[in-house]
């Protein structure tokens with residue numbers, strides 16, 4: 001079945017990839033179940049907090065240079081975009097590029113609009129975005145409100161495209177449609193693939209698409225020595241770069257949760273091969289990733305040289321860090337595939353991976369041959385005894401941490417990191433997703449984990465004074481999975 005369909009929206013992950021938001025077991029068991037096409041996904045009768053696909057779509061739309069985003073929503077839906085301006089400014093400066101701001105407006109859908117419709121407001125807001133920002137294209141980011149009242153976004157986009165003379169890109173990311181927030185990544189990239197990315201005019205044999213967020217430029221030092229250019233998406237990418245992503249020699253990413261749809265669609269539609277080995281996190285995955293890039297781009301010798309040089313350069317410090325960290329117990333909370341990446345990086349340091357909580361798990365990929373970091377993790381790390389899928393429920397994770405008592409906690413998402421300190425566990429926040437990438441990334445993670453260990457006395461002190469918002473019943477008597485109930489998920493259903 002075709003991955004790419006020239007229709008207005010891409011199916012959400014629950015239906016496309018049979019993704020799940022709850023599971024409690026082991027890494028191997030989950031992986032076996034995913035391969036067999038079945039894993040129970042229980043619903044929660046109580047959710048402490050959540051996010052929404054619209055915010056994941058914004059990680060793409062709001063970061064795009066020389067464009068604007070019109071949120072067709074109540075004002076609260078676009079609150080998270082403020083964060084992106086800070087990120088874009090810092091990454092621009094760190095890469096010696098001209099900083100730019102997020103350019104967004106909101107139609108501010110109100111109660112009366114839900115009765116009379118808000119399409120005229122949308123037209124006016126698009127005109128205002130054109131007047132203020134002079135963008136090269138404009139995204140329309142949808143919301144629960146615009147979806148529920150059935151706004152004809154396609155018609156407005158076509159009309160405004162004709163009026164303004166440049167692409168208007170609808171991104172269908174209504175929060176109610178999916179409990180898998182990562183569906184928003186697919187929605188954002190689908191909009192780009194549909195309206196902005198053009199068929200290749202020529203192949204750029206030395207160009208590597210890298211799907212990432214912002215973060216440190218850790219890919220160029222690896223690929224530059226192989227005579228390859230990095231083409232990061234979407235932060236800092238110009239509209240011209242977006243248009244020509246179809247000309248690259250291959251695509252890779254910091255994690256397949258972000259890129260699985262766009263990379264598979266690019267491969268199918270324009271013949272840009274997706275790198276099928278897991279991303280370069282941990283020394284062994286970095287070896288295989290570089291070799292795969294070398295194979296696909298015809299630079300095998302150069303890849304071997306980079307591996308030999310970097311292995312030699314990093315060997316002593318990695319050994320030293322292994323001596324300090326060997327056997328220490330680590331727990332990770334992260335988005336789906338990124339948890340696997342961090343787990344493998346920690347393995348290179350001899351750290352014992354006692355458990356992972358992922359925000360969701362995709363039981364399948366769009367292209368069955370795509371990269372599968374879970375497969376690689378289970379193969380390299382053996383089983384992960386405590387593997388939980390949980391879409392950001394601190395009340396549940398805190399019980400797991402109390403039981404397992406890891407030496408440190410590694411959190412990919414802001415807000416979870418305070419949790420560790422409150423219960424006396426030294427905690428690291430992995431805000432920069434690129435930072436632990438490559439051989440140097442292993443050292444960077446090792447140094448930070450070692451520093452985190454030195455904070456034990458401090459966090460124990462914090463824990464003694466911290467008040468948790470949970471009852472004694474919850475903390476002492478109940479099962480962490482008490483609020484899970486019913487539901488199944490089976491591929492093909």
Ligand code: SF4
Pocket residue numbers: 051052053054055073076077142143144145173174175176
């Ligand atoms: S789109 Fe829906 S779920 Fe998302 S922030 Fe707006 S109201 Fe909330």
